[in-house]
Amino acid sequence: MELLEDSIVPEEALDIKAEAREFAAEHIEPNAQEYYSSGDYPTDILEAGQEVGLVAQDIPEEYGGRGLSLPEILAITEEFYRADAGIALTLQLASFGCEITYEYGNEEQKEKYLRPVAEGEQLSGLAVSEPETGSDLAGMQTTAEKDGDEYVLNGEKYWIGNGVEADWVTVYARTGDNPDNRYGNHSMFIVPTDTEGYEAEHIPEKMGFRASKQAHITFDDCRIPEENIIGYEGNGFMMLAEFFNHGRVVVAGHGLGLAAAAIEEAWDFVHDREEFGRKVSDFQSVQHDLADMLIEFESARSLTWRACEKVASGQNAGYWAAMAKTKATETATHNAEKGMQLHGGRSVLDERRIARVYRDVRIPVIYEGANAIQRNLVYRQA
Ligand SMILES: Cc1cc2nc3c(=O)[nH]c(=O)nc-3n(C[C@H](O)[C@H](O)[C@H](O)COP(=O)(O)OP(=O)(O)OC[C@H]3O[C@@H](n4cnc5c(N)ncnc54)[C@H](O)[C@@H]3O)c2cc1C
Numbered sequence: 001m002e003l004l005e006d007s008i009v010p011e012e013a014l015d016i017k018a019e020a021r022e023f024a025a026e027h028i029e030p031n032a033q034e035y036y037s038s039g040d041y042p043t044d045i046l047e048a049g050q051e052v053g054l055v056a057q058d059i060p061e062e063y064g065g066r067g068l069s070l071p072e073i074l075a076i077t078e079e080f081y082r083a084d085a086g087i088a089l090t091l092q093l094a095s096f097g098c099e100i101t102y103e104y105g106n107e108e109q110k111e112k113y114l115r116p117v118a119e120g121e122q123l124s125g126l127a128v129s130e131p132e133t134g135s136d137l138a139g140m141q142t143t144a145e146k147d148g149d150e151y152v153l154n155g156e157k158y159w160i161g162n163g164v165e166a167d168w169v170t171v172y173a174r175t176g177d178n179p180d181n182r183y184g185n186h187s188m189f190i191v192p193t194d195t196e197g198y199e200a201e202h203i204p205e206k207m208g209f210r211a212s213k214q215a216h217i218t219f220d221d222c223r224i225p226e227e228n229i230i231g232y233e234g235n236g237f238m239m240l241a242e243f244f245n246h247g248r249v250v251v252a253g254h255g256l257g258l259a260a261a262a263i264e265e266a267w268d269f270v271h272d273r274e275e276f277g278r279k280v281s282d283f284q285s286v287q288h289d290l291a292d293m294l295i296e297f298e299s300a301r302s303l304t305w306r307a308c309e310k311v312a313s314g315q316n317a318g319y320w321a322a323m324a325k326t327k328a329t330e331t332a333t334h335n336a337e338k339g340m341q342l343h344g345g346r347s348v349l350d351e352r353r354i355a356r357v358y359r360d361v362r363i364p365v366i367y368e369g370a371n372a373i374q375r376n377l378v379y380r381q382a
Contacts, residue, residue: 001263001264001267003082003264003297004017004078004079004082004256004257004260008301008305009071009075009305010071010309012069012071012072013069013071013072013074013075014075016054016068016072016075016076017076017078017079019052019054019076020054020075020076020079020080021079023048023049023052023054024079024080024082024083025083027045027049028045028080028083028084028087028088029083029084031045031084031087032083032084032086032087032211032353032356033351033353033356035084035086035087035210035211036084036086036210036211036356037350039205039210039211040211041090041165041211041212041213042086042087042090042211045087045091046090046091046094047120049091049094050094050120051120053066054076054091055091055092055094055095055120056094056095056098056117056118056120057095057118058073058095058098058099059095059098059102059114059118060102060114063102063110063111063114063115063118064114064115064118064119065095065114065118069312070246070249070250070308070311070312071305071308071309071312073253074249074250074252074253074304074305074308077092077250077253077254077256078253078256078257078260079257080092080257081253081254081255081256081257081258081261082256082257082258082260082264083257083261084211084356085208085209085257085258085357085360085363085364086208086209086210086211086212087211087212088254088257089209089211089212089254090211090212090213092250093123093161093162093212094123094124094162095117095118095123095124096124096125096126096161096162097124097125097126097127097169097243098113098114098117098124098170099243099246100126100188100230100239100240100243101113101114101170101230103239103242103243104188104231104235104239105190105230105231108227109190109227109228109230113168113190116167117167122166122167122168123162123165123166123167124162124166124167124169125160125161125163125165125166125168125169125170126161126169126170126172126243127157127160127163127169127170127171127172127191127217128157128172128240129157129158129159129160130142130155130156130157130158131156131158131216134159134370135369135372135373137172137186137237137240138182138183138185138186138237140172140173140174140186141155141174142154142155142156142157142171142172142173142174142219143155143173143174143175144171144173144174144175144187144189145175146175146226147223149225150223150225150226151175151189151223151225151226151228151229152221152222152223153173153189153191153197153219153221153222153223153224154219154220154221154222155173155174155218155219156216156217156218156219157171157217157219158203158216158217159203159214159215159367160200160214160215160216160217161212161213161214161215162213163193163200163214163215163216163217164200164201164202164213164215165213166193167192167193167194168190168191168192168193169191169193169217170188170190170191170230171188171189171190171191171219172186172188172236172240173186173187173188173189173236174186175187175233175234175236176233176234181234183237183238184234184235184237185234185237186236186237187229187230187231187232187233187234187235187236188229188230188231188235188239188240189224189228189229189230190224190228190230191219191222191224192224195222195223195224196222196223197220197221197222197223198217198218198219198222199217199220200215200216200217200218201215201216202214202215202216203215203216206363207359207362208359208360208361208362208363209360209363242317244368244369245311245317245318245321246311246321247321247368248321248322248324248325248368248369248374249304249307249308249311249321249324249325251328251329251364251367251368252300252303252304252307252321252324252325252327252328252329253304253328254328254329254364255300255304255325255327255328255329255330255332255361255364256297256300256301256304256328256332258332258335258336258357258360258361258364259296259297259300259328259331259332259334259335259336260297261353261357262293262332262335262336262339262354262357262358262361263290263293263294263297263335265339265343265352265353265354265357266289266290266293266335266339266342266343266354267281267290269342269346270286270290270342289338289341289342290342292334292338293334293335293338293339296331296334296335297331297335299327299331300324300328300331301328303323303324303327303328304324304327306320306324307320307321307323307324308324318377318381319377319378319381319382322374322375322377322378322381323374323378325364325368325369325374326371326375326378329361329364329365329371330365330371332361332365333361333362333365335361336354336357336358336360336361337358339354339357339358340354340355340358
Protein backbone atom coordinates (compact mmCIF):
# COMPACT_ATOMS: atom_id res chain seq x y z
CA MET A 1 0.00 0.00 0.00
CA GLU A 2 1.40 3.37 -1.01
CA LEU A 3 0.07 5.91 1.47
CA LEU A 4 2.38 8.84 0.79
CA GLU A 5 1.62 8.66 -2.91
CA ASP A 6 2.65 11.43 -5.26
CA SER A 7 -0.57 12.67 -6.83
CA ILE A 8 -1.34 15.28 -4.16
CA VAL A 9 2.22 16.61 -4.11
CA PRO A 10 2.91 19.57 -6.39
CA GLU A 11 5.25 18.96 -9.34
CA GLU A 12 7.96 21.18 -7.84
CA ALA A 13 8.30 18.86 -4.82
CA LEU A 14 8.37 15.46 -6.52
CA ASP A 15 12.11 15.20 -7.07
CA ILE A 16 12.99 16.07 -3.51
CA LYS A 17 10.32 13.70 -2.23
CA ALA A 18 12.00 10.86 -4.12
CA GLU A 19 15.39 11.88 -2.69
CA ALA A 20 13.92 11.97 0.82
CA ARG A 21 12.32 8.55 0.44
CA GLU A 22 15.57 7.00 -0.70
CA PHE A 23 17.48 8.60 2.15
CA ALA A 24 14.88 7.52 4.72
CA ALA A 25 14.98 3.93 3.48
CA GLU A 26 18.76 3.80 3.59
CA HIS A 27 19.57 5.80 6.71
CA ILE A 28 16.53 6.39 8.93
CA GLU A 29 14.32 3.31 8.86
CA PRO A 30 17.01 0.70 9.49
CA ASN A 31 18.42 2.65 12.46
CA ALA A 32 15.19 3.88 14.02
CA GLN A 33 14.78 1.23 16.69
CA GLU A 34 18.40 1.35 17.74
CA TYR A 35 18.34 5.12 18.27
CA TYR A 36 15.00 4.85 19.99
CA SER A 37 16.39 2.31 22.45
CA SER A 38 19.66 4.09 23.13
CA GLY A 39 18.28 7.64 23.11
CA ASP A 40 21.56 8.68 21.45
CA TYR A 41 21.86 11.71 19.19
CA PRO A 42 22.03 10.39 15.60
CA THR A 43 25.14 12.28 14.54
CA ASP A 44 26.00 9.89 11.71
CA ILE A 45 22.55 10.20 10.12
CA LEU A 46 22.59 13.97 10.53
CA GLU A 47 25.97 14.12 8.76
CA ALA A 48 24.72 11.86 5.98
CA GLY A 49 21.71 14.17 5.52
CA GLN A 50 23.96 17.22 5.40
CA GLU A 51 26.16 15.51 2.84
CA VAL A 52 23.34 14.77 0.41
CA GLY A 53 21.71 18.18 0.84
CA LEU A 54 18.53 17.15 2.64
CA VAL A 55 19.24 19.00 5.88
CA ALA A 56 19.03 22.79 6.45
CA GLN A 57 18.22 23.33 2.81
CA ASP A 58 15.34 25.75 3.40
CA ILE A 59 18.13 28.34 3.58
CA PRO A 60 18.19 30.44 0.37
CA GLU A 61 20.67 29.64 -2.38
CA GLU A 62 22.59 32.90 -1.99
CA TYR A 63 23.58 31.76 1.52
CA GLY A 64 24.58 28.24 0.55
CA GLY A 65 21.28 26.33 0.78
CA ARG A 66 18.89 25.00 -1.83
CA GLY A 67 16.15 27.49 -1.02
CA LEU A 68 13.57 24.73 -0.67
CA SER A 69 9.95 25.88 -0.83
CA LEU A 70 7.30 24.99 1.75
CA PRO A 71 5.84 22.20 -0.44
CA GLU A 72 9.33 20.75 -0.85
CA ILE A 73 9.91 20.80 2.90
CA LEU A 74 6.52 19.21 3.54
CA ALA A 75 7.30 16.46 1.03
CA ILE A 76 10.58 15.66 2.83
CA THR A 77 8.83 15.80 6.18
CA GLU A 78 6.17 13.21 5.38
CA GLU A 79 8.83 10.77 4.23
CA PHE A 80 11.23 11.33 7.13
CA TYR A 81 8.56 11.10 9.86
CA ARG A 82 7.10 7.95 8.36
CA ALA A 83 10.55 6.40 8.78
CA ASP A 84 11.15 7.68 12.33
CA ALA A 85 10.02 10.81 14.13
CA GLY A 86 12.92 11.13 16.58
CA ILE A 87 15.64 11.01 13.94
CA ALA A 88 13.53 13.15 11.61
CA LEU A 89 13.22 15.90 14.22
CA THR A 90 16.98 15.98 14.70
CA LEU A 91 17.46 16.41 10.95
CA GLN A 92 14.84 19.14 10.78
CA LEU A 93 16.10 21.02 13.82
CA ALA A 94 19.53 21.47 12.26
CA SER A 95 18.36 24.81 10.86
CA PHE A 96 15.56 25.54 13.32
CA GLY A 97 14.92 29.27 13.58
CA CYS A 98 17.12 30.18 10.58
CA GLU A 99 14.03 31.30 8.71
CA ILE A 100 13.73 34.27 11.07
CA THR A 101 17.21 35.43 10.09
CA TYR A 102 16.73 34.94 6.36
CA GLU A 103 13.36 36.67 6.43
CA TYR A 104 14.18 39.58 8.76
CA GLY A 105 17.94 39.67 9.34
CA ASN A 106 20.47 41.97 7.65
CA GLU A 107 23.02 40.94 5.03
CA GLU A 108 25.86 40.60 7.52
CA GLN A 109 23.84 38.29 9.79
CA LYS A 110 22.73 36.16 6.87
CA GLU A 111 26.23 35.70 5.53
CA LYS A 112 27.78 35.05 8.94
CA TYR A 113 25.18 32.75 10.49
CA LEU A 114 23.19 31.07 7.71
CA ARG A 115 25.96 29.89 5.42
CA PRO A 116 27.70 27.60 7.97
CA VAL A 117 24.35 25.96 8.79
CA ALA A 118 23.49 25.45 5.12
CA GLU A 119 26.96 23.99 4.52
CA GLY A 120 26.58 21.54 7.42
CA GLU A 121 29.28 23.09 9.59
CA GLN A 122 26.98 24.49 12.24
CA LEU A 123 23.62 23.80 13.86
CA SER A 124 21.02 26.32 14.98
CA GLY A 125 18.06 26.28 17.36
CA LEU A 126 15.08 28.41 18.35
CA ALA A 127 14.56 29.31 22.00
CA VAL A 128 11.08 30.53 22.83
CA SER A 129 9.49 28.31 25.53
CA GLU A 130 10.32 28.76 29.20
CA PRO A 131 10.00 26.60 32.30
CA GLU A 132 7.03 28.62 33.57
CA THR A 133 5.48 29.69 30.27
CA GLY A 134 4.78 27.74 27.11
CA SER A 135 1.57 28.58 25.32
CA ASP A 136 1.47 32.28 26.24
CA LEU A 137 4.02 33.65 23.80
CA ALA A 138 3.43 37.22 24.91
CA GLY A 139 4.07 36.19 28.52
CA MET A 140 7.69 35.00 28.12
CA GLN A 141 9.90 36.42 30.88
CA THR A 142 13.51 36.13 29.68
CA THR A 143 14.80 39.69 29.36
CA ALA A 144 17.23 41.41 27.02
CA GLU A 145 18.28 44.78 28.44
CA LYS A 146 20.22 47.30 26.44
CA ASP A 147 23.53 48.31 28.06
CA GLY A 148 25.66 50.56 25.89
CA ASP A 149 26.27 48.75 22.61
CA GLU A 150 25.26 45.36 24.02
CA TYR A 151 22.15 43.49 25.10
CA VAL A 152 22.30 41.59 28.40
CA LEU A 153 20.13 38.45 28.54
CA ASN A 154 18.80 36.98 31.78
CA GLY A 155 16.30 34.17 32.26
CA GLU A 156 15.64 30.58 31.29
CA LYS A 157 14.41 28.65 28.27
CA TYR A 158 13.11 25.09 28.32
CA TRP A 159 12.52 22.38 25.71
CA ILE A 160 14.99 23.95 23.31
CA GLY A 161 15.90 21.61 20.45
CA ASN A 162 19.70 21.51 20.03
CA GLY A 163 20.18 23.89 22.98
CA VAL A 164 23.30 21.89 23.85
CA GLU A 165 24.38 20.86 20.34
CA ALA A 166 23.75 24.13 18.46
CA ASP A 167 26.38 26.72 17.56
CA TRP A 168 23.87 29.56 17.83
CA VAL A 169 20.24 29.93 18.78
CA THR A 170 17.59 32.49 17.93
CA VAL A 171 16.31 33.74 21.28
CA TYR A 172 12.94 35.36 21.90
CA ALA A 173 13.35 37.80 24.79
CA ARG A 174 11.52 40.64 26.48
CA THR A 175 12.70 44.14 25.59
CA GLY A 176 9.64 46.03 26.80
CA ASP A 177 6.96 45.87 29.48
CA ASN A 178 3.98 47.73 28.11
CA PRO A 179 0.77 46.03 29.35
CA ASP A 180 -1.22 47.89 26.70
CA ASN A 181 0.93 46.44 23.93
CA ARG A 182 1.47 42.79 24.93
CA TYR A 183 2.46 41.83 21.40
CA GLY A 184 5.14 44.50 21.11
CA ASN A 185 7.26 43.65 24.14
CA HIS A 186 9.57 40.99 22.67
CA SER A 187 12.47 40.88 20.22
CA MET A 188 14.60 38.23 18.52
CA PHE A 189 18.35 37.81 19.00
CA ILE A 190 21.10 35.67 17.56
CA VAL A 191 23.01 34.18 20.50
CA PRO A 192 26.15 32.10 19.87
CA THR A 193 26.13 29.25 22.37
CA ASP A 194 29.75 29.85 23.39
CA THR A 195 28.84 33.29 24.76
CA GLU A 196 29.71 33.72 28.42
CA GLY A 197 26.55 33.43 30.53
CA TYR A 198 24.91 30.85 28.21
CA GLU A 199 24.54 27.47 29.92
CA ALA A 200 22.58 24.52 28.55
CA GLU A 201 21.91 21.01 29.76
CA HIS A 202 19.78 18.23 28.37
CA ILE A 203 16.33 17.89 29.88
CA PRO A 204 15.40 14.49 31.37
CA GLU A 205 14.90 11.62 28.89
CA LYS A 206 11.57 11.57 27.05
CA MET A 207 9.18 8.70 26.34
CA GLY A 208 9.01 9.58 22.63
CA PHE A 209 11.21 11.29 19.99
CA ARG A 210 14.15 9.91 21.89
CA ALA A 211 16.67 10.50 19.09
CA SER A 212 16.14 14.25 19.31
CA LYS A 213 17.57 16.32 22.13
CA GLN A 214 16.08 19.26 24.00
CA ALA A 215 17.72 21.52 26.53
CA HIS A 216 17.17 23.73 29.53
CA ILE A 217 19.07 26.96 28.86
CA THR A 218 20.04 29.54 31.47
CA PHE A 219 21.08 33.07 30.58
CA ASP A 220 23.06 34.70 33.34
CA ASP A 221 24.16 38.21 32.31
CA CYS A 222 24.76 36.83 28.84
CA ARG A 223 26.08 39.76 26.80
CA ILE A 224 25.71 39.92 23.05
CA PRO A 225 26.53 42.80 20.69
CA GLU A 226 23.59 45.02 19.75
CA GLU A 227 24.03 44.06 16.09
CA ASN A 228 22.72 40.58 17.00
CA ILE A 229 19.14 41.80 17.22
CA ILE A 230 17.09 40.51 14.26
CA GLY A 231 14.97 43.20 12.67
CA TYR A 232 14.00 45.77 15.27
CA GLU A 233 12.98 45.94 18.92
CA GLY A 234 9.40 44.94 19.67
CA ASN A 235 8.92 42.92 16.49
CA GLY A 236 9.57 39.48 18.00
CA PHE A 237 5.99 38.33 18.42
CA MET A 238 5.10 39.23 14.84
CA MET A 239 8.15 37.38 13.46
CA LEU A 240 7.30 34.35 15.54
CA ALA A 241 3.67 34.30 14.39
CA GLU A 242 4.82 34.30 10.75
CA PHE A 243 7.40 31.62 11.45
CA PHE A 244 4.81 29.39 13.12
CA ASN A 245 2.53 29.56 10.09
CA HIS A 246 5.17 27.73 8.08
CA GLY A 247 6.22 25.58 11.02
CA ARG A 248 2.71 24.33 11.66
CA VAL A 249 2.32 23.07 8.12
CA VAL A 250 5.57 21.19 8.62
CA VAL A 251 4.32 19.78 11.94
CA ALA A 252 1.18 18.64 10.13
CA GLY A 253 3.66 16.68 8.00
CA HIS A 254 5.01 15.10 11.22
CA GLY A 255 1.46 13.91 11.93
CA LEU A 256 1.00 12.53 8.41
CA GLY A 257 4.23 10.54 8.49
CA LEU A 258 3.33 9.05 11.87
CA ALA A 259 -0.28 8.35 10.84
CA ALA A 260 0.96 6.53 7.73
CA ALA A 261 3.40 4.47 9.79
CA ALA A 262 0.57 3.39 12.11
CA ILE A 263 -1.56 2.23 9.17
CA GLU A 264 1.29 0.30 7.56
CA GLU A 265 2.14 -1.44 10.77
CA ALA A 266 -1.46 -2.32 11.69
CA TRP A 267 -2.27 -3.45 8.16
CA ASP A 268 0.65 -5.84 8.00
CA PHE A 269 -0.03 -7.23 11.45
CA VAL A 270 -3.73 -8.09 11.00
CA HIS A 271 -3.15 -9.59 7.56
CA ASP A 272 -0.59 -11.92 9.08
CA ARG A 273 -2.07 -12.80 12.49
CA GLU A 274 -4.58 -15.65 12.78
CA GLU A 275 -7.29 -16.13 15.41
CA PHE A 276 -10.40 -18.33 15.32
CA GLY A 277 -8.92 -20.16 12.35
CA ARG A 278 -8.76 -17.15 10.07
CA LYS A 279 -6.78 -13.96 9.49
CA VAL A 280 -7.65 -11.21 11.94
CA SER A 281 -8.14 -8.97 8.89
CA ASP A 282 -11.13 -11.15 7.88
CA PHE A 283 -13.22 -9.72 10.72
CA GLN A 284 -15.38 -6.89 9.49
CA SER A 285 -14.85 -4.74 12.57
CA VAL A 286 -11.11 -4.94 11.98
CA GLN A 287 -11.62 -3.92 8.36
CA HIS A 288 -13.68 -0.96 9.62
CA ASP A 289 -10.86 0.07 11.94
CA LEU A 290 -8.45 0.05 9.02
CA ALA A 291 -10.96 1.93 6.88
CA ASP A 292 -11.33 4.59 9.59
CA MET A 293 -7.56 4.98 9.78
CA LEU A 294 -7.41 5.48 6.03
CA ILE A 295 -10.31 7.93 6.01
CA GLU A 296 -8.71 10.01 8.75
CA PHE A 297 -5.34 9.88 7.03
CA GLU A 298 -6.61 10.95 3.62
CA SER A 299 -8.70 13.76 5.17
CA ALA A 300 -5.70 15.04 7.09
CA ARG A 301 -3.43 14.78 4.06
CA SER A 302 -5.83 16.65 1.79
CA LEU A 303 -6.23 19.41 4.36
CA THR A 304 -2.49 19.65 4.95
CA TRP A 305 -1.58 20.02 1.29
CA ARG A 306 -4.37 22.57 0.87
CA ALA A 307 -3.04 24.47 3.89
CA CYS A 308 0.46 24.28 2.43
CA GLU A 309 -0.71 26.02 -0.71
CA LYS A 310 -2.62 28.65 1.29
CA VAL A 311 0.30 29.36 3.61
CA ALA A 312 2.86 29.45 0.78
CA SER A 313 0.74 32.01 -1.06
CA GLY A 314 -0.08 34.01 2.08
CA GLN A 315 -3.84 33.46 2.12
CA ASN A 316 -5.18 33.52 5.68
CA ALA A 317 -2.09 31.54 6.62
CA GLY A 318 -2.65 31.38 10.39
CA TYR A 319 -6.07 29.82 9.99
CA TRP A 320 -5.00 27.12 7.54
CA ALA A 321 -1.77 26.28 9.35
CA ALA A 322 -3.55 25.84 12.69
CA MET A 323 -6.27 23.71 11.14
CA ALA A 324 -3.86 21.39 9.34
CA LYS A 325 -1.58 21.05 12.37
CA THR A 326 -4.50 20.08 14.57
CA LYS A 327 -6.10 17.64 12.17
CA ALA A 328 -2.94 15.85 11.08
CA THR A 329 -1.40 15.49 14.54
CA GLU A 330 -4.69 14.22 15.98
CA THR A 331 -5.04 11.80 13.10
CA ALA A 332 -1.67 10.44 14.14
CA THR A 333 -2.88 9.89 17.72
CA HIS A 334 -6.10 8.31 16.45
CA ASN A 335 -4.29 5.95 14.11
CA ALA A 336 -1.66 5.02 16.65
CA GLU A 337 -4.33 4.17 19.22
CA LYS A 338 -6.20 1.97 16.72
CA GLY A 339 -2.97 0.42 15.55
CA MET A 340 -2.05 -0.53 19.11
CA GLN A 341 -5.42 -2.17 19.72
CA LEU A 342 -5.14 -4.19 16.52
CA HIS A 343 -1.75 -5.48 17.62
CA GLY A 344 -3.20 -7.06 20.77
CA GLY A 345 -0.62 -7.81 23.47
CA ARG A 346 2.32 -7.37 21.10
CA SER A 347 1.48 -3.66 20.87
CA VAL A 348 3.27 -2.98 24.13
CA LEU A 349 6.54 -4.67 23.23
CA ASP A 350 9.23 -2.01 23.14
CA GLU A 351 10.74 -3.53 20.00
CA ARG A 352 7.56 -2.93 17.95
CA ARG A 353 7.37 -0.01 15.56
CA ILE A 354 3.74 0.58 16.58
CA ALA A 355 4.84 1.11 20.19
CA ARG A 356 7.39 3.70 19.05
CA VAL A 357 4.79 5.47 16.92
CA TYR A 358 2.31 5.40 19.81
CA ARG A 359 4.78 7.18 22.06
CA ASP A 360 5.88 9.65 19.40
CA VAL A 361 2.38 10.82 18.47
CA ARG A 362 1.95 12.40 21.92
CA ILE A 363 4.44 15.11 21.01
CA PRO A 364 3.30 16.88 17.81
CA VAL A 365 -0.10 17.59 19.41
CA ILE A 366 1.84 19.76 21.89
CA TYR A 367 4.78 21.45 20.20
CA GLU A 368 4.62 24.36 17.78
CA GLY A 369 1.64 25.40 19.95
CA ALA A 370 -0.61 22.95 21.81
CA ASN A 371 -3.71 22.00 19.83
CA ALA A 372 -5.94 23.96 22.23
CA ILE A 373 -4.08 27.06 21.05
CA GLN A 374 -4.56 26.00 17.40
CA ARG A 375 -8.32 25.77 18.02
CA ASN A 376 -8.27 29.30 19.44
CA LEU A 377 -6.57 30.45 16.23
CA VAL A 378 -8.98 28.58 13.95
CA TYR A 379 -11.99 30.08 15.73
CA ARG A 380 -10.61 33.62 15.85
CA GLN A 381 -9.40 33.63 12.25
CA ALA A 382 -12.43 31.90 10.73
C1 LIG B 1 9.78 17.36 22.21
C2 LIG B 1 9.55 18.86 22.31
C3 LIG B 1 10.35 19.72 21.58
C4 LIG B 1 10.17 21.09 21.71
N1 LIG B 1 11.02 21.94 21.04
C5 LIG B 1 10.97 23.28 21.29
C6 LIG B 1 11.95 24.15 20.72
O1 LIG B 1 12.85 23.75 19.98
N2 LIG B 1 11.87 25.47 21.02
C7 LIG B 1 10.90 25.98 21.86
O2 LIG B 1 10.89 27.19 22.09
N3 LIG B 1 9.95 25.18 22.40
C8 LIG B 1 9.97 23.84 22.14
N4 LIG B 1 9.03 23.00 22.71
C9 LIG B 1 8.05 23.55 23.65
C10 LIG B 1 6.61 23.53 23.13
O3 LIG B 1 6.45 24.48 22.13
C11 LIG B 1 5.69 23.74 24.34
O4 LIG B 1 5.72 22.56 25.11
C12 LIG B 1 4.28 24.07 23.93
O5 LIG B 1 4.20 25.37 23.37
C13 LIG B 1 3.30 24.01 25.11
O6 LIG B 1 3.79 24.71 26.19
P1 LIG B 1 3.81 24.02 27.66
O7 LIG B 1 4.44 22.70 27.51
O8 LIG B 1 4.45 24.99 28.57
O9 LIG B 1 2.30 23.82 28.01
P2 LIG B 1 1.32 24.88 28.70
O10 LIG B 1 1.35 26.17 27.97
O11 LIG B 1 1.58 24.91 30.17
O12 LIG B 1 -0.08 24.22 28.41
C14 LIG B 1 -0.49 22.99 29.04
C15 LIG B 1 -1.85 22.63 28.48
O13 LIG B 1 -2.78 23.59 28.93
C16 LIG B 1 -3.78 23.82 27.96
N5 LIG B 1 -3.80 25.25 27.59
C17 LIG B 1 -2.80 26.17 27.74
N6 LIG B 1 -3.21 27.36 27.30
C18 LIG B 1 -4.48 27.23 26.88
C19 LIG B 1 -5.46 28.09 26.31
N7 LIG B 1 -5.20 29.39 26.07
N8 LIG B 1 -6.67 27.58 25.98
C20 LIG B 1 -6.95 26.27 26.21
N9 LIG B 1 -6.08 25.41 26.74
C21 LIG B 1 -4.86 25.87 27.07
C22 LIG B 1 -3.43 22.91 26.76
O14 LIG B 1 -4.11 21.69 26.86
C23 LIG B 1 -1.95 22.68 26.94
O15 LIG B 1 -1.51 21.50 26.32
C24 LIG B 1 9.15 21.61 22.56
C25 LIG B 1 8.33 20.72 23.25
C26 LIG B 1 8.51 19.37 23.15
C27 LIG B 1 7.60 18.46 23.93
